[in-house]
Amino acid sequence: MDGPHGIFIDNDENVYIADFENSRVMEWKLNSTNGQIVVGENGQGNQLNQLDRPTHMIIDKVDNSLIIADWANRRVVRWPRQNKANAEILIEDIDCYGLTMDKDRSLYVSNWKKNEVRRWKIGEKNGMLVAGGNREGSRLNQLSWPTFIFVDEHYTLFVSDFLNHRVVKWLKDAKEGIVIAGGNSSGDSLNQLSRPQGIFVDQLGRLYVVDSDNHRVMLWHNGAKEGTILVGGNDEGNELNQLNNPYGLSFDGYGNLYVSDYLNNRIQKFEIDTTKIFEDGEKNALNH
Numbered sequence: 001m002d003g004p005h006g007i008f009i010d011n012d013e014n015v016y017i018a019d020f021e022n023s024r025v026m027e028w029k030l031n032s033t034n035g036q037i038v039v040g041e042n043g044q045g046n047q048l049n050q051l052d053r054p055t056h057m058i059i060d061k062v063d064n065s066l067i068i069a070d071w072a073n074r075r076v077v078r079w080p081r082q083n084k085a086n087a088e089i090l091i092e093d094i095d096c097y098g099l100t101m102d103k104d105r106s107l108y109v110s111n112w113k114k115n116e117v118r119r120w121k122i123g124e125k126n127g128m129l130v131a132g133g134n135r136e137g138s139r140l141n142q143l144s145w146p147t148f149i150f151v152d153e154h155y156t157l158f159v160s161d162f163l164n165h166r167v168v169k170w171l172k173d174a175k176e177g178i179v180i181a182g183g184n185s186s187g188d189s190l191n192q193l194s195r196p197q198g199i200f201v202d203q204l205g206r207l208y209v210v211d212s213d214n215h216r217v218m219l220w221h222n223g224a225k226e227g228t229i230l231v232g233g234n235d236e237g238n239e240l241n242q243l244n245n246p247y248g249l250s251f252d253g254y255g256n257l258y259v260s261d262y263l264n265n266r267i268q269k270f271e272i273d274t275t276k277i278f279e280d281g282e283k284n285a286l287n288h
Contacts, residue, residue, distance in 0.1 A: 002021035004261070004267060005054070005260060006099075007198070008059060009252050009258065015267065018260075019054075023043065024051060025038050039068065039079050048077075048087050051073070055096070055098070056099050058100065064082060066078070066080075067101070068087075069109070074092070075093075076090045078090050090107070097148070098146070098147050100149050108120075109149075110148070115137075117129075118130060131168075132159075144162065150200060158180075158199055162197070163195070165183070165196065166182035166183035167181040167182060167220075168180065180222075186213070190226040190228070195212045196209050198248040200249060200250070205221075206221055207222075212246055212262075214232075214233065215232050215235065216229050216230070216233035217232055217246065230270075231243070231259065231272070236263075244264045246259045248260040256271050257269070257270040258270075
């Protein structure tokens with residue numbers, strides 16, 4: 001693979017990877033040593049059987065399809081998993097990057113050029129603005145190049161605000177966001193992020209964020225002013241304890257962490273002993 005971006009893991013522990021530079025989506029089955037192309041077998045292009053540098057994908061479990069942010073083609077497409085039918089274009093003329101879906105199957109898409117996130121309900125032609133959309137900036141009602149996004153069961157939206165070096169959450173129907181990680185300019189201190197990318201929030205409200213330019217993945221407890229280094233943070237490199245500009249992250253059903261290690265052209269799996277990490281993070285949150 002070449003320049004992996006987003007990762008998605010299904011209920012069978014199959015790993016889907018947006019293989020950005022190769023303009024395809026790869027699937028690695030559980031315990032397999034080789035991946036297979038599931039979308040993009042026809043090379044880079046803008047036809048309905050092609051992709052052009054995808055950034056992320058998710059699975060719609062109801063109709064068993066992949067939904068893909070086809071970045072350079074400026075569209076979001078739906079691709080059936082069970083046959084080789086061509087894609088269906090869901091959203092056109094959009095500078096898409098990140099995708100997520102809520103429990104009602106509404107689709108959220110980040111638009112890095114318009115500095116906004118919109119939500120599309122099934123069958124809608126025009127999405128509803130749910131974050132940003134007030135030009136580029138660092139105010140709480142603004143974003144600057146939003147990338148990966150996540151929505152929880154309460155319809156709270158979390159956004160990696162890439163060039164503002166922060167993660168912001170937007171409550172349902174909110175007019176502005178709340179900074180929950182970073183936001184203290186770019187840097188490598190524990191209260192800083194530098195160009196954050198992939199994010200995940202667990203049921204206890206703990207935020208996991210890829211701190212891309214710091215070559216690490218951080219854990220931020222709910223309410224904490226500082227994060228804890230989960231993996232990486234040992235300078236850039238290709239050793240097993242290092243990352244080099246990581247992008248996406250995902251967890252499997254056993255709590256193992258998967259990270260797309262962009263400049264190392266690999267996916268790393270980490271079996272994390274979370275007990276001490278969580279204890280330290282909880283102490284940090286309480287102390288603030």
